[in-house]
Amino acid sequence: MLHVHDLRQEPIQVPTRPRAFEPAARADQTIRLKQDQTIYSEGQKVLAFYQVEAGAIRIYRLMPDGHRHILSFCVKGDWFGLEQGDRRADFAEAVCEARIRPFATTGSSTFTNNLLNIALANLAKAQSRQMAMIEQSALKRVAVFIQEMAERHPGESEFDLMMCRSDVADYLGLTIETVARSFTKLRERRIIRLKGKLQRCVQLLDRDALAALAL
Amino acid sequence: MLHVHDLRQEPIQVPTRPRAFEPAARADQTIRLKQDQTIYSEGQKVLAFYQVEAGAIRIYRLMPDGHRHILSFCVKGDWFGLEQGDRRADFAEAVCEARIRPFATTGSSTFTNNLLNIALANLAKAQSRQMAMIEQSALKRVAVFIQEMAERHPGESEFDLMMCRSDVADYLGLTIETVARSFTKLRERRIIRLKGKLQRCVQLLDRDALAALAL
DNA sequence: CGTTCAATTGAGAATTCTCAAGGTCAGTGG
DNA sequence: CCACTGACCTTGAGAATTCTCAATTGAACG
Numbered sequence: 001m002l003h004v005h006d007l008r009q010e011p012i013q014v015p016t017r018p019r020a021f022e023p024a025a026r027a028d029q030t031i032r033l034k035q036d037q038t039i040y041s042e043g044q045k046v047l048a049f050y051q052v053e054a055g056a057i058r059i060y061r062l063m064p065d066g067h068r069h070i071l072s073f074c075v076k077g078d079w080f081g082l083e084q085g086d087r088r089a090d091f092a093e094a095v096c097e098a099r100i101r102p103f104a105t106t107g108s109s110t111f112t113n114n115l116l117n118i119a120l121a122n123l124a125k126a127q128s129r130q131m132a133m134i135e136q137s138a139l140k141r142v143a144v145f146i147q148e149m150a151e152r153h154p155g156e157s158e159f160d161l162m163m164c165r166s167d168v169a170d171y172l173g174l175t176i177e178t179v180a181r182s183f184t185k186l187r188e189r190r191i192i193r194l195k196g197k198l199q200r201c202v203q204l205l206d207r208d209a210l211a212a213l214a215l
Numbered sequence: 216m217l218h219v220h221d222l223r224q225e226p227i228q229v230p231t232r233p234r235a236f237e238p239a240a241r242a243d244q245t246i247r248l249k250q251d252q253t254i255y256s257e258g259q260k261v262l263a264f265y266q267v268e269a270g271a272i273r274i275y276r277l278m279p280d281g282h283r284h285i286l287s288f289c290v291k292g293d294w295f296g297l298e299q300g301d302r303r304a305d306f307a308e309a310v311c312e313a314r315i316r317p318f319a320t321t322g323s324s325t326f327t328n329n330l331l332n333i334a335l336a337n338l339a340k341a342q343s344r345q346m347a348m349i350e351q352s353a354l355k356r357v358a359v360f361i362q363e364m365a366e367r368h369p370g371e372s373e374f375d376l377m378m379c380r381s382d383v384a385d386y387l388g389l390t391i392e393t394v395a396r397s398f399t400k401l402r403e404r405r406i407i408r409l410k411g412k413l414q415r416c417v418q419l420l421d422r423d424a425l426a427a428l429a430l
Numbered sequence: 431c432g433t434t435c436a437a438t439t440g441a442g443a444a445t446t447c448t449c450a451a452g453g454t455c456a457g458t459g460g
Numbered sequence: 461c462c463a464c465t466g467a468c469c470t471t472g473a474g475a476a477t478t479c480t481c482a483a484t485t486g487a488a489c490g
Contacts, residue, residue: 049333056377060385070386072340073378075367079333096377118264118294119334125287126341133349134388136478138446152290162271162311163288165469170275171285173349178446180470197455198468351446353478380437393478395438412487413436 030101033094040081044088048102049081055098061090061131064215069131084120089127133173135215141172142182143213146192150204158203160196186210245316248309255296259303263317264296270313276305276346279430284346299335304342348388350430356387357397358428361407365419373410373418401425 030053033039039050039057050057057074071090074080083089132144145168153159161168165176172179183199186192191209195201204210245268248254254265254272265272272289286305289295298304347359360383368374376383380391387394398414401407406424410416419425 058378058382058386068385069388070382072337072344073364073382073386079337082333082337095382116331116334118297119331119338122287122294122297123334123338123341126338126345129287130341130345130348133345136388136445149288163273164467167273167285167288167310170283171273171288173284173351175447176469177448177471181446184470199470351477390479391437392439392480396478399438414438 030099033098033100035094035096037094039092039094039100040088041091042088046081046083046086046088048104049079049083050092050100050102052076052078052080053099053101056095057092057098057100058095059090059092063131069134071127071130082120084117084124089124132214138172138174138178139182139185140213140215141174142168142179142186143210145172146186146202146204147210147214149202150207150210158195158201161200161202163200164198186213245314248313248315250309250311252309254307254309254315255303256306257303261296261298261301261303263319264294264298265307265315265317267291267293267295268314268316271310272307272313272315273310274305274307278346284349286342286345297335299332299339304339353387353389353393354397354400355428355430356389357383357394357401358425360387361401361417361419362425362429364417365422365425373416375411376415376417378415379413401428 031039033055042062052074054076057078057080058070059072059074059080060068060070062068072080073095080092132141132148135141135144149161150159165179168174169176169179174182183192183194187194189206189209191204191206191213193203193205195203246254248270257277267289269291272293272295273285274287274289274295275283275285277283287293287295288310295307347356347363350356350359364376365374380394383389384391384394389397398407398409402409404421404424406419406421406428408418408420410418
């Protein structure tokens with residue numbers, strides 16, 4: 001288990017000159033937060049990450065439709081705010097009165113370690129996946145899935161899913177029947193066309209409609 | 216974006232002497248996989264991580280009830296197999312014919328970087344959360360949630376959730392009504408007792424029954 | 431005592447699951 | 461050549477679960 005001291009004794013590539021920290025934050029100095037107080041918001045520059053000393057923090061994202069999805073609750077000892085890239089992808093707020101301790105980062109240039117980048121990339125993927133999975137509509141989940149797969153074949157309007165319906169179902173938390181019905185709906189709406197004997201090859205007919213479904 | 220060469224030119228703390236790699240793997244040598252071939256299994260020692268060159272890989276876990284949950288599909292360029300700890304928490308199999316390239320790690324001692332540990336811990340949490348969220352029963356999700364919160368108060372049979380029902384709902388992907396109904400069921404079954412004016416303080420009455428629900 | 435806020439409960443609508451049946455395609459063997 | 465088989469996908473119908481919308485409860489507070 002990591003403790004505050006591990007980091008304080010081995011500060012991670014501290015900025016060479018003083019910098020502004022996240023709102024209300026000062027280097028290595030405990031921050032007191034009131035209920036619902038914001039620590040950072042989506043789009044802000046990443047200037048620090050944090051460890052919770054007391055209380056609880058909620059990390060969340062807002063979907064395009066205004067729906068809020070909480071990625072995690074952080075309590076005493078938990079770390080948050082370490083992200084891929086130099087911009088916040090989510091919001092951090094105090095659930096109740098809380099205390100947190102900030103640690104400095106310099107944004108993107110700090111994280112030169114390849115392993116760290118890989119881990120952060122996978123973390124980012126896991127989180128966006130969490131967002132998609134939680135969507136309650138089966139059709140939306142499948143739409144998100146197809147989009148995700150399509151993004152891996154940039155510029156191509158046709159690609160092979162490679163996996164069977166059962167794989168898709170276990171990935172999306174649905175049954176194979178519901179997956180098949182969702183594919184059928186997308187086919188009926190002329191958003192995709194399915195090819196191949198096993199119907200695993202997807203041709204995108206209407207990217208906009210697909211994106212609209214995936215929100 | 217990271218490329219293979221980034222890592223090959225700066226090998227990450229390569230083992231001082233030759234080691235055995237994950238089954239069928241040799242250092243920096245492409246591995247060819249047949250459909251459904253296993254790369255590693257849960258519980259195995261972590262000896263390498265991988266980048267996909269062709270085909271697709273499924274990363275999954277098995278729930279205690281035998282239910283399979285796929286955490287991610289990895290395709291060309293994706294990395295997988297970098298985990299917290301020195302034991303596999305999941306399975307990796309080829310979805311179809313595939314090629315992957317292994318990279319050496321020495322297990323736990325390699326990852327001395329604090330940031331990396333934090334990132335991996337958060338990744339692990341996000342993944343186990345993903346598992347819980349995908350569970351289709353609302354009661355099970357709430358049970359998992361209470362367990363998760365209880366684990367943060369070891370030895371205590373009573374603790375304060377701190378967050379409102381709406382926070383819980385947005386975390387579990389349910390409505391506040393369904394959350395309330397699930398709490399009521401747990402209360403009726405004498406698994407928990409709710410205290411405080413806002414019913415946010417949980418007293419655990421039957422940990423075994425809770426664990427059974429959470430699976 | 432009325433107001434407010436959060437939580438709870440109820441009833442009907444909507445969605446997904448379960449179970450069952452039917453379809454297609456490739457491979458196999460008579 | 462053709463029936464049979466197995467694997468996989470699709471479709472249908474009823475059961476179960478959750479959502480939506482509305483009303484109710486309970487505690488705190490002026």
